[in-house]
Amino acid sequence: MNAAPLVPLTTPSAVVTAGASLLADAxxxxxxxxxxxxxxxxxxxxxxAVAAVMGxxxxxxxxxxxxxxxxxxxxxxxxxxxxxxxxxxxxGQLLHAGPPVDWERxxxxxxxxxxxxxxxxxxxxxxxxxxxxxxxxDGVSWEPCHHRGAVGPMAGVVSPSMWMFELRDEAHDxxxxxxxxxxxxxxxxxxxxxxxxxxxxxxxxxxxxxxxRTAVRAGDPIDVKGIIxxxxxxxxxxxxxxxxxxxMFLREVLPAMIDSGHPSKDVAEAVRFVSGNDHFFLNLGxxxxxxxxxxxxxxxxxxxxxxMARNGTDFGIQVSGTGDQWFTAPANTPEGLFLGSYGxxxxxxxxxxxxxxxxxxxxxxxxxTAPAIVRFVGGSVPDALATSQRMYGxxxxxxxxxxxxxxxxxxxxxxxxxxxxxxSGVLPQINTGMAGRVAGTGQVGAGLVTPPMGCFTGAIGALxxxxxxx
Amino acid sequence: MTRSxxxxxxTYVDSVALMQVSRQISTLPGVTSALVAMATDLNLDLARxxxxxxxxxxxxNEMLVAVEADDDTAMQTALAxxxxxxxxxxxxxxxxxxxxxxxxxxxxxxxxxxxxxxLISTPGRYAFADxxxxxxxxxxxxxxxxxxxxxxxxxxxxxxxxAGVLVMGPDCGTAVLGGVGLGFANVVRPGPVGIVAASGTxxxxxxxxxxxxxxxxxxxxGVGGRDLSEAVGGLSTVRALDLxxxxxxxxxxxxxxxxxxxxxxxAVREHADKLGKPVMFGLLGKGRPDITxxxxxAVAAIGCSWELPPALSGQVGTGRADGSLRGLFAGGTLCDExxxxxxxxxxxxxxxxxxxxxWALEDSLSSDGHTMIDFxxxxxxxxxxxxxxxxxxxxxxxxxxxxxxxxxxLMLDVVxxxxxxxxxxxxxxxxxxxxxxxxxxxxxxLVGTGDDPQDRDRQAEMLLGAGAWVYFSNADAARKAVDxxxxxxxx
Numbered sequence: 001m002n003a004a005p006l007v008p009l010t011t012p013s014a015v016v017t018a019g020a021s022l023l024a025d026a027x028x029x030x031x032x033x034x035x036x037x038x039x040x041x042x043x044x045x046x047x048x049a050v051a052a053v054m055g056x057x058x059x060x061x062x063x064x065x066x067x068x069x070x071x072x073x074x075x076x077x078x079x080x081x082x083x084x085x086x087x088x089x090x091x092g093q094l095l096h097a098g099p100p101v102d103w104e105r106x107x108x109x110x111x112x113x114x115x116x117x118x119x120x121x122x123x124x125x126x127x128x129x130x131x132x133x134x135x136x137x138d139g140v141s142w143e144p145c146h147h148r149g150a151v152g153p154m155a156g157v158v159s160p161s162m163w164m165f166e167l168r169d170e171a172h173d174x175x176x177x178x179x180x181x182x183x184x185x186x187x188x189x190x191x192x193x194x195x196x197x198x199x200x201x202x203x204x205x206x207x208x209x210x211x212x213r214t215a216v217r218a219g220d221p222i223d224v225k226g227i228i229x230x231x232x233x234x235x236x237x238x239x240x241x242x243x244x245x246x247x248m249f250l251r252e253v254l255p256a257m258i259d260s261g262h263p264s265k266d267v268a269e270a271v272r273f274v275s276g277n278d279h280f281f282l283n284l285g286x287x288x289x290x291x292x293x294x295x296x297x298x299x300x301x302x303x304x305x306x307x308m309a310r311n312g313t314d315f316g317i318q319v320s321g322t323g324d325q326w327f328t329a330p331a332n333t334p335e336g337l338f339l340g341s342y343g344x345x346x347x348x349x350x351x352x353x354x355x356x357x358x359x360x361x362x363x364x365x366x367x368x369t370a371p372a373i374v375r376f377v378g379g380s381v382p383d384a385l386a387t388s389q390r391m392y393g394x395x396x397x398x399x400x401x402x403x404x405x406x407x408x409x410x411x412x413x414x415x416x417x418x419x420x421x422x423x424s425g426v427l428p429q430i431n432t433g434m435a436g437r438v439a440g441t442g443q444v445g446a447g448l449v450t451p452p453m454g455c456f457t458g459a460i461g462a463l464x465x466x467x468x469x470x
Numbered sequence: 471m472t473r474s475x476x477x478x479x480x481t482y483v484d485s486v487a488l489m490q491v492s493r494q495i496s497t498l499p500g501v502t503s504a505l506v507a508m509a510t511d512l513n514l515d516l517a518r519x520x521x522x523x524x525x526x527x528x529x530x531n532e533m534l535v536a537v538e539a540d541d542d543t544a545m546q547t548a549l550a551x552x553x554x555x556x557x558x559x560x561x562x563x564x565x566x567x568x569x570x571x572x573x574x575x576x577x578x579x580x581x582x583x584x585x586x587x588x589l590i591s592t593p594g595r596y597a598f599a600d601x602x603x604x605x606x607x608x609x610x611x612x613x614x615x616x617x618x619x620x621x622x623x624x625x626x627x628x629x630x631x632x633a634g635v636l637v638m639g640p641d642c643g644t645a646v647l648g649g650v651g652l653g654f655a656n657v658v659r660p661g662p663v664g665i666v667a668a669s670g671t672x673x674x675x676x677x678x679x680x681x682x683x684x685x686x687x688x689x690x691x692g693v694g695g696r697d698l699s700e701a702v703g704g705l706s707t708v709r710a711l712d713l714x715x716x717x718x719x720x721x722x723x724x725x726x727x728x729x730x731x732x733x734x735x736x737a738v739r740e741h742a743d744k745l746g747k748p749v750m751f752g753l754l755g756k757g758r759p760d761i762t763x764x765x766x767x768a769v770a771a772i773g774c775s776w777e778l779p780p781a782l783s784g785q786v787g788t789g790r791a792d793g794s795l796r797g798l799f800a801g802g803t804l805c806d807e808x809x810x811x812x813x814x815x816x817x818x819x820x821x822x823x824x825x826x827x828x829w830a831l832e833d834s835l836s837s838d839g840h841t842m843i844d845f846x847x848x849x850x851x852x853x854x855x856x857x858x859x860x861x862x863x864x865x866x867x868x869x870x871x872x873x874x875x876x877x878x879x880l881m882l883d884v885v886x887x888x889x890x891x892x893x894x895x896x897x898x899x900x901x902x903x904x905x906x907x908x909x910x911x912x913x914x915x916l917v918g919t920g921d922d923p924q925d926r927d928r929q930a931e932m933l934l935g936a937g938a939w940v941y942f943s944n945a946d947a948a949r950k951a952v953d954x955x956x957x958x959x960x961x
């Protein structure tokens with residue numbers, strides 16, 4: 001790295017101060033602006049590891065490179081096809097959300113979704129049999145979606161027959177996948193596996209998937225990143241509100257769906273399904289975000305987070321400088337509003353790969369752009385504005401492609417820096433849905449949640465060790 | 471009498487603000503004593519000293535609230551006031567709709583702003599990371615914090631090298647950048663002298679002496695007391711010299727430090743020779759010029775005339791036979807300079823920063839013969855404010871010395887300027903008067919300028935009124951103290 005020229009001595013008109021307020025007061029007393037840091041010691045003392053990582057001469061350049069990679073990532077929808085083709089999933093192989101988890105530790109909704117997938121694939125005839133197979137690992141195995149470059153909302157369970165969106169980042173020659181969104185209520189991703197759930201999955205495989213495939217293959221790749229850029233200016237934060245995104249996507253594919261040659265009754269049903277599900281776009285936004293963050297993975301010395309994901313039991317993160325190593329801690333339970341008569345006791349701990357949206361700078365990080373849903377997640381408009389602005393304090397940069405109008409079109413806060421999280425104690429803000437604790441329940445609410453600090457302190461320790469051996 | 475001790479988690483307030491809270495609670499009616507402080511070892515000792523039993527598991531990130539009051543009513547009022555004062559201190563005033571929350575890191579505070587300098591006074595364990603953040607933001611970085619490991623100091627200064635910025639500190643108490651004082655700094659006139667200081671109070675004293683002679687300062691760049699050690703190798707001194715060499719306002723450069731290690735001194739001198747501007751060395755030590763003499767030489771170097779700094783006569787007292795000299799300092803370099811002068815006349819002077827390791831005081835800091843204590847030393851400031859901000863420990867010690875029949879003459883420094891207590895002379899005057907009344911003469915070296923917020927002349931009058939001898943030169947004050955001890959004063 002070339003040395004910068006000396007920064008000349010001047011009379012400062014502003015001084016950044018951190019620590020004793022008396023010293024900041026003395027600065028202000030001289031008519032000089034004191035830009036005061038609201039400094040607090042971290043709740044847990046990891047000062048030695050933090051110092052090692054902060055002092056790593058590679059860090060700054062590595063994080064700049066990680067940011068640059070994220071900003072330059074592209075995301076276009078190129079195909080829709082079954083997971084068996086797209087990911088090479090074979091009979092009995094399943095994917096799931098979050099870091100690895102075994103049956104013993106799997107939460108209710110994760111177990112429910114795995115049971116549903118086994119039933120859907122016809123591997124078992126009833127839930128009891130499915131549960132036995134899963135408990136013994138007889139003929140079934142599962143691993144995180146992230147291990148295959150895919151993502152899945154909530155339980156995120158993918159089986160070979162399920163159809164997947166396939167997205168490409170040509171700039172980094174990378175591919176990511178996500179299943180098709182089933183809608184709200186009693187759905188597999190929230191751990192429901194009743195007959196209505198399985199029936200819907202069958203229809204999606206038989207009708208919806210093939211129609212979308214025909215439509216997507218008929219035209220140019222669809223610019224998903226471009227839709228995200230527009231939706232964050234239309235009140236969608238891309239995690240708990242995807243209404244504008246869903247309709248813009250439908251606008252892109254609708255003519256080709258009509259022209260697809262499929263029976264008009266099926267096309268009408270598919271259009272009704274997509275337009276009636278405000279979250280349909282979530283499963284396109286998530287793989288786009290995965291492509292963005294994956295572009296920043298594996299840069300030695302970088303402390304930028306590339307994955308945040310939950311399996312309903314543990315929260316796991318991955319960090320650029322430590323590759324595909326997971327740093328996990330028990331997941332928190334979201335706080336927010338509940339559907340019907342459900343209450344806090346019914347909620348399962350945090351679940352889903354959808355926190356990839358926050359990892360990429362939208363979702364909870366872009367809360368300021370979605371005032372319409374602040375009540376839905378139990379917040380207020382000033383909270384939403386403050387939340388997004390607070391996230392700039394723990395990120396390495398801003399994404400001009402995702403500009404937030406209410407913040408004077410400031411770019412979304414992008415690239416969570418582990419050092420900033422550990423030092424400030426400010427955790428990434430995640431907007432999320434809430435799954436029922438008991439297998440088979442489905443969605444019980446939506447709200448706000450943060451990762452456990454243990455993920456970040458674990459990561460800082462590993463980054464510090466990596467400095468020592470670099 | 472009733473007592474209450476609680477330990478709070480998750481609340482952090484800096485030590486200076488806590489000192490103000492403690493003081494505020496102590497003055498409530500019916501409250502005999504109060505300590506609101508982070509649970510550092512030193513503060514735990516203080517709480518034990520107040521007679522409190524402490525829980526076993528307690529960390530420095532927790533806060534102690536210890537109150538002793540006459541009755542339950544007074545206690546309740548006191549604890550309610552603690553809550554109110556802490557919440558006022560811990561949380562910034564609510565901002566209006568849509569305002570950005572207060573920045574939580576230096577990076578966030580510097581982003582998009584006009585700041586060119588950072589002033590960091592976070593606890594020593596965290597200061598390195600905060601300083602790196604400031605360097606990353608391209609700011610000249612002053613680290614006021616002490617208790618930063620020397621390895622981190624070296625790493626920080628090496629890290630700053632390619633960034634083109636200066637790291638001042640750690641443990642840098644004083645800087646003046648283009649007339650703006652940072653930390654403990656006196657209000658001095660602008661002028662041609664650039665100062666590089668490995669000593670905060672040494673730099674303050676030099677600046678006030680120059681100002682007294684009508685000579686101004688361009689920049690005073692602190693580098694931290696260890697910068698010229700073998701371990702650090704003068705990394706910041708060299709950078710500061712380069713910055714002053716490139717600065718149009720600077721004509722003469724003065725380096726103020728204790729004598730550095732020979733190899734570092736050699737390297738710095740070689741670097742200084744190539745700057746193209748005169749560089750003077752004010753290196754404090756036996757047989758070397760004192761700070762006052764360095765100031766005189768600097769004034770001469772730019773062709774101005776030197777006048778002796780003012781000295782005001784106080785009360786002699788009949789003195790105590792065979793008494794010894796006791797110096798109680800807030801400034802380490804001022805203590806050092808006084809010891810160098812005193813040792814020449816008196817021999818051994820015990821201290822917590824001894825000139826000779828064999829003269830080190832025991833941990834209790836009890837006086838033993840001629841004794842001088844630097845209350846600003848790292849070990850005495852962990853988790854509590856610097857004595858230039860809160861003089862209470864020193865005042866207590868002053869009274870203890872008066873009660874000690876072996877104390878013959880007292881010497882004190884009073885350092886004025888930005889960042890220092892608002893009225894140090896007012897706080898000291900009762901204790902000084904008590905000393906004078908007990909026939910113990912008190913000599914004060916007063917470091918300040920006419921423009922300092924405390925009003926130097928008023929401070930001098932108060933000290934004089936309490937019976938003290940007041941010197942504007944620390945070296946002269948030390949000589950006077952020795953003189954009073956050995957000869958008494960002319961009537």
